[in-house]
Structure formats: C-alpha cells, structure tokens
Amino acid sequence: MSFARGGWFVWLSLLVACMLTVVELPQWAVWLRPSWALLVLLYWVLALNRAGIMLAWVLGIVLDLLSGSLLGVHALALVIVVYIVLKLQKQLRVFPLVQQAFIVFILSVIYQLIIYWAQSVVGNAPTEWLFWLAPFINGLIWPWMFALLRHCRRYFKVGV
Amino acid sequence: MVVISIALIAMEHRTAYLKPVRYALSTAVAPIQYVVDWPIELFDRVIDNFTRQQSLIKENASLKVQELLLRAQLQKLITLEKENAQLRKLLNPTIHTDTKMLAARVLAVDSEPYAHELVIDQGSQSGLYVGQPVVDANGIMGQIVGVGLLTSRVMLLTDPRSAIPVEVARNGVRSLVVGTGSPDYLAMKYVPETTNVKVGDRLVSSGLGQRFPIGYPVGSVASIKRQPGDSFSTILVKPSASVNRSRLVLLLWYGQENMRNAVEKQLHEIRQASKQVKKQAVTS
Numbered sequence: 131m132s133f134a135r136g137g138w139f140v141w142l143s144l145l146v147a148c149m150l151t152v153v154e155l156p157q158w159a160v161w162l163r164p165s166w167a168l169l170v171l172l173y174w175v176l177a178l179n180r181a182g183i184m185l186a187w188v189l190g191i192v193l194d195l196l197s198g199s200l201l202g203v204h205a206l207a208l209v210i211v212v213y214i215v216l217k218l219q220k221q222l223r224v225f226p227l228v229q230q231a232f233i234v235f236i237l238s239v240i241y242q243l244i245i246y247w248a249q250s251v252v253g254n255a256p257t258e259w260l261f262w263l264a265p266f267i268n269g270l271i272w273p274w275m276f277a278l279l280r281h282c283r284r285y286f287k288v289g290v
Numbered sequence: 291m292v293v294i295s296i297a298l299i300a301m302e303h304r305t306a307y308l309k310p311v312r313y314a315l316s317t318a319v320a321p322i323q324y325v326v327d328w329p330i331e332l333f334d335r336v337i338d339n340f341t342r343q344q345s346l347i348k349e350n351a352s353l354k355v356q357e358l359l360l361r362a363q364l365q366k367l368i369t370l371e372k373e374n375a376q377l378r379k380l381l382n383p384t385i386h387t388d389t390k391m392l393a394a395r396v397l398a399v400d401s402e403p404y405a406h407e408l409v410i411d412q413g414s415q416s417g418l419y420v421g422q423p424v425v426d427a428n429g430i431m432g433q434i435v436g437v438g439l440l441t442s443r444v445m446l447l448t449d450p451r452s453a454i455p456v457e458v459a460r461n462g463v464r465s466l467v468v469g470t471g472s473p474d475y476l477a478m479k480y481v482p483e484t485t486n487v488k489v490g491d492r493l494v495s496s497g498l499g500q501r502f503p504i505g506y507p508v509g510s511v512a513s514i515k516r517q518p519g520d521s522f523s524t525i526l527v528k529p530s531a532s533v534n535r536s537r538l539v540l541l542l543w544y545g546q547e548n549m550r551n552a553v554e555k556q557l558h559e560i561r562q563a564s565k566q567v568k569k570q571a572v573t574s
Contacts, residue, residue: 145322148322149322149325149326152322152323152326152399152400152401153326153398153399153400154326154330154398154399154400155400157473160400160403161403163400163403183291184291186291187291187294187295190295191315192319195312195315195316195318195319196319196322196323196401197401197402197405198401198402198405198407198435198436198443199402199405200298200299200302200303201298201299201302201308201311201312201315202294202295202296202297202298202299202302203295203299205291205295205298206292206295206296206299209291209292209295210292213292248299251299251303252299252303253451254405254450254451256402256404257404257450257471258403258404258471260403261403261404
C-alpha cells in the first residue's frame with residue numbers, strides 16, 4: 131500500500147498505535163486502555179481515500195500476534211468495522227466532532243462484540259464486565275485523537 | 291477478507307497447519323515487543339545506577355546474612371535429600387531427575403487484559419517448547435503457550451483456560467486448580483464437601499497431567515465455602531508464585547519420559563489401593 135505523500139507517517143502512526151497497545155500499564159489501568167490501533171485506523175480511513183480493507187486486515191493480523199489471540203480475530207473485527215466506515219464515509223466526514231465520537235463509540239461496541247464472539251467460539255470468552263469499558267474510553271478519547279492526527283496530517287501534508 | 295479471517299480462525303483453532311506461519315510472524319513482531327520493553331528496562335537500569343552506595347552496602351550486608359542462613363538450611367537439606375533418595379530407592383525410583391533450568395526476563399509488554407499472559411525474552415533459539423512449565427522463586431507460574439524465535443508467551447495459572455493437577459501437601463488429597471481470571475485467586479475444583487481440606491493448606495503440583503513437574507508449590511488454601519445442597523465446596527487458593535510481579539522467571543526442562551513413568555507408577559499405586567479398599571468393603 132502506498133499513499134500519495136507522507137505514507138511513512140501513516141505507517142509510523144499505526145506502529146506507535148501497536149506499541150501503545152502492548153505498553154505495560156499498572157494493574158488498575160489495564161481495562162482503561164483505549165483500542166489505539168482501531169482509533170488510528172479509523173482516522174486514516176476517514177481522512178484518506180486510499181486506506182481501506184487491506185490495511186485493516188494487515189493491522190488486525192499484527193494485533194493478533196501481539197495479543198496472542200488466534201490469527202484472524204482482530205483482523206475480522208477491524209475489517210468489518212472499516213467496511214461499515216467506508217460505507218458511511220461521506221456522512222461521517224461532515225459530522226460534528228461530538229457526533230463522530232458517538233459513532234466511534236458505536237463502532238467500538240461492534241468491534242468488541244466481534245472479538246467477544248470470535249473468542250467465545252473458540253472457548254476463550256472474556257468473562258469480565260470491564261471488557262465493555264473500552265468503547266466508552268474510545269468515544270471519550272476520539273476528539274483529542276482526531277485533533278492530534280489532523281494537526282499532524284496537515285503538518286506533514288499526508289495524502290494531499 | 292472476512293472469509294479469510296474466519297477461515298484463519300477456524301484453521302488455527304482446529305488444525306496445526308498454521309503453526310509455522312504463526313511462528314514466523316510472531317518472530318516478525320518481536321522487535322515491537324522489544325522496543326516497547328526497552329525504555330522501561332532502561333529506566334529500571336538508570337534507577338539502579340542512582341541507588342546510593344549506602345543502600346547497596348546495607349543490601350549487601352542483609353544478603354550476606356541471608357546467604358548464611360540459606361547455606362545452613364542447605365546443609366540440612368543435603369542430608370535430608372540423601373536420606374530421601376535412599377528411602378525413595380526402596381519405594382519407587384526415578385521420581386526426581388536432574389532438571390535443566392534457564393532464567394528468562396519478563397518483557398514489559400501487556401496482552402489482552404482478559405488473557406493472563408506474559409511475554410518473555412527467550413524463544414525457540416534457547417530450545418523452549420509449547421507446554422513447558424514456568425516457575426519463579428516461590429512456585430509454579432504457568433506454562434508456555436506460544437514460541438517465537440526470540441520471544442515466548444506464558445499463560446499464567448490465573449488464566450481461566452489454565453488448570454493444574456495438585457495435591458494437598460498435608461494429606462495427599464488430589465484435585466484440580468483452575469484459573470479464575472482474577473490475578474489474586476485460583477479455584478480448587480471438584481473437592482467433595484467431606485474432604486479433609488483446611489484453610490492454610492499448602493498445595494503442590496501432583497504431576498498427574500504430565501505437564502507440570504511433581505512437588506512444586508502451587509498455592510495455599512485461602513477460603514472454603516461449603517454450601518448445603520452443593521456437592522462440591524467452593525475453595526479459593528492464593529497462588530504461591532508472585533504471578534504479576536515476577537520480573538525473572540525460570541524455565542524447566544523436565545525429563546518427560548521420567549515424569550511419565552513416575553506418574554504411571556503413582557496411578558498404579560492408587561488403583562491398587564482402591565482395589566484393596568473395594569475388597570475390604572466386599573469382605574466386611
């Protein structure tokens with residue numbers, strides 16, 4: 131996958147997101163970790179025309195390897211979510227930030243649902259209720275994430 | 291893509307075809323894990339460097355005392371071991387064999403919070419294999435569930451997928467200890483209400499699953515709830531290994547063949563004993 135300009139920044143941001151996904155947190159904070167990779171990917175899918183299903187799938191496989199889940203679990207979830215975003219791309223782009231955050235919340239719920247489903251099919255479903263905390267965190271953090279990445283995108287002139 | 295993903299999940303769940311793929315790919319992501327670990331490791335080292343001489347001297351002194359105590363205990367242990375070996379020769383040989391050990395460092399890398407897993411800095415390069423037991427200074431921590439060239443994944447005893455056969459050190463009552471998903475407690479399963487288990491009892495691995503070595507501490511009984519109408523008691527166990535805090539772990543290479551023999555011998559004895567009990571019941 132190559133982006134017209136500044137493709138390196140897209141890859142770098144995704145790499146950082148992967149790192150944040152595995153960075154060690156204190157015991158009380160492990161459930162508060164946002165789905166960094168999902169958020170960064172959503173931003174690029176919304177902002178650029180080139181980012182799509184294939185990128186989502188590759189990222190998902192990397193997440194599976196990092197988190198030790200069966201190959202395909204995260205890939206499946208990301209692909210489906212990105213597919214939905216691509217369908218709604220035109221509306222989502224013009225939504226105000228708060229509304230976007232709400233949509234991100236819904237998308238995160240779908241993402242968690244797919245992971246939950248895939249994990250329970252193979253008999254390893256997360257039993258803790260705190261598992262469902264992540265969508266709320268994602269929704270809360272989206273506006274900041276969006277502002278930061280948009281700033282970076284303009285600064286590095288990605289995909290203009 | 292969706293179909294491919296589902297096919298992948300199914301394939302890895304049901305078959306072993308993807309093993310080499312996962313092995314290669316997890317080796318490929320190992321750099322990410324090392325990079326994430328690096329600043330934290332560096333931070334630890336810097337702190338170490340700044341630790342004042344004073345405290346080092348103090349620590350050194352206390353360590354010397356500790357060493358002396360341990361040596362004294364060791365002397366006792368050596369004689370005990372000799373005696374034990376002699377007695378064992380009379381009973382059943384080759385339960386304990388020399389085990390190869392390797393120390394590994396836990397990388398400062400998290401997994402999904404619902405899966406209790408660690409990543410360590412040794413892989414197939416050092417000869418690790420899936421199913422290998424992992425212990426720390428205080429007891430059994432878990433087992434290896436995934437191996438890459440440079441890193442491996444350890445599933446802790448606290449993971450809900452984990453189970454380990456144990457026996458009560460005091461009276462040899464056998465049972466299974468499974469993970470609950472909580473980092474502080476394990477659960478002891480299938481213990482009938484009438485069984486003699488008390489709070490504070492130490493549990494050691496019985497080796498019956500032929501995966502974990504015999505006689506390593508697993509935990510101690512923290513609470514017992516007996517509910518009328520329920521045929522098994524609810525028993526919570528506190529793990530002996532500091533499951534979440536250990537930075538250094540030990541990998542064991544236990545002679546699989548010897549372990550199998552030992553376990554089969556034990557099972558044989560159990561069968562004999564139960565047969566005798568039945569005979570007595572019939573005759574009386």
